Structures are given as C-alpha cells and as structure tokens.
Amino acid sequence: MYYFSAEKYDYATTNMKEAGEGKFCPFCNSRIEYEYYQYSHIGKFKCPNCNYGDNQIYKLATNIDLKNRKFDVDGITYNIKFNSIYNIYNFLAVITCTSLYSIDTEIVKKALSTFVLNNGRLEELTIQGIPTIINLAKNPTGSNVSLRILNEDDDEKELLFVLNDNVADGHDVSWIWDINFDSLNNVKRIVTSRNSCL
Numbered sequence: 001m002y003y004f005s006a007e008k009y010d011y012a013t014t015n016m017k018e019a020g021e022g023k024f025c026p027f028c029n030s031r032i033e034y035e036y037y038q039y040s041h042i043g044k045f046k047c048p049n050c051n052y053g054d055n056q057i058y059k060l061a062t063n064i065d066l067k068n069r070k071f072d073v074d075g076i077t078y079n080i081k082f083n084s085i086y087n088i089y090n091f092l093a094v095i096t097c098t099s100l101y102s103i104d105t106e107i108v109k110k111a112l113s114t115f116v117l118n119n120g121r122l123e124e125l126t127i128q129g130i131p132t133i134i135n136l137a138k139n140p141t142g143s144n145v146s147l148r149i150l151n152e153d154d155d156e157k158e159l160l161f162v163l164n165d166n167v168a169d170g171h172d173v174s175w176i177w178d179i180n181f182d183s184l185n186n187v188k189r190i191v192t193s194r195n196s197c198l
C-alpha cells in the first residue's frame with residue numbers, strides 16, 4: 001500500500017469547520033485524533049488506540065502555496081492552474097501513480113502545469129469582460145471547498161448561487177443546510193437563483 005499526504009496549508013484548522021465524516025476509527029471505533037484539518041474531514045489524523053492513519057507516506061506535498069499555485073514533492077516544484085486544496089490531493093494521487101509506473105517527472109510536471117477542466121469544475125471563462133469561475137457542487141463538502149476558495153482569494157468578487165433539483169442531481173436538496181454560508185467573508189455581493197424543470 002502506498003500513501004500520499006499533504007502538509008498543513010495556510011487555511012488548515014485544528015477543529016472540524018465543515019460537515020465531515022470519519023470521526024471514529026473504522027477498525028476499533030475509538031474517536032480519531034486530528035493534528036489538522038485541511039477541509040471537511042481531510043487532514044492528518046490517527047487513531048489513538050490502534051494507530052489507524054499512522055502510515056508511512058510515499059509522497060508528501062510540502063510548501064503548498066495556493067496563491068501562487070504551486071507545491072513541492074520530493075524537492076520538485078509543481079506549478080498548477082488551480083488554487084484549491086482538494087486539487088493538491090488529486091495531483092498527489094497522480095504523482096504517486098506516475099512515480100510507481102516510473103513515468104518521467106518532467107512529463108508529469110508539464111501535464112499538471114497545463115491541465116484545466118472545462119466541465120464546470122472550477123472552469124474559468126470571461127463573460128462580458130468579467131473573469132468568471134463556474135463550479136458545480138453536489139454535496140456539502142464540495143460546496144464548502146468552493147466557499148473556501150472565495151475566502152482565500154483576495155480579489156474583489158461577487159457570488160451567484162444557483163440551486164437546481166433536477167433528476168441528474170437529485171430532488172432532495174436538504175444537503176444545502178450543511179453549507180457554511182456564514183463563513184463567507186470575502187464576497188461583495190451574493191445573488192441567488194434557482195434552476196428547475198417541471
């Protein structure tokens with residue numbers, strides 16, 4: 001088994017700030033102890049009873065700098081086009097797998113530095129001259145990470161929040177109660193809307 005992990009980033013906390021699962025050890029049911037939370041229940045933890053979570057780390061992200069969109073692994077700096085902590089974990093998975101398959105680090109560096117998603121997941125575009133980011137969220141954790149990105153970005157911005165209850169995403173939208181809207185502290189204006197079909 002190969003594990004990857006990320007060092008504490010600037011907005012990590014010592015308390016769980018968002019909806020999270022995994023408070024108890026799946027092996028012995030003891031309460032898991034966290035050194036830090038990056039977001040939701042993702043962070044550095046271990047079970048005080050059976051040491052679950054106390055793993056030897058194969059790839060560790062250090063010097064995580066989301067403002068300048070870069071991080072280090074094994075002394076190599078990776079530049080990325082994203083400024084979200086969860087993407088660091090996604091890219092760590094890539095770095096872990098490509099390392100195990102002995103893929104050239106330069107190829108991985110180039111791939112990560114040019115990779116963008118165009119399906120509404122932090123998709124960047126310009127609408128009438130205004131830089132815009134679209135993010136699709138389908139659960140509290142995804143939504144709360146989106147709010148983190150807004151809080152951690154110093155630029156002036158507005159939020160358009162659109163909710164739908166269409167078949168593809170489910171008719172039950174009660175999960176929005178677990179979004180930490182009261183943590184928003186860096187948005188000039190919020191506009192809400194709904195997108196629904198009969």
Ligand SMILES: [Zn+2]
Pocket residue numbers: 025026027028029030047048049050051052
């Ligand atoms: Zn345990």
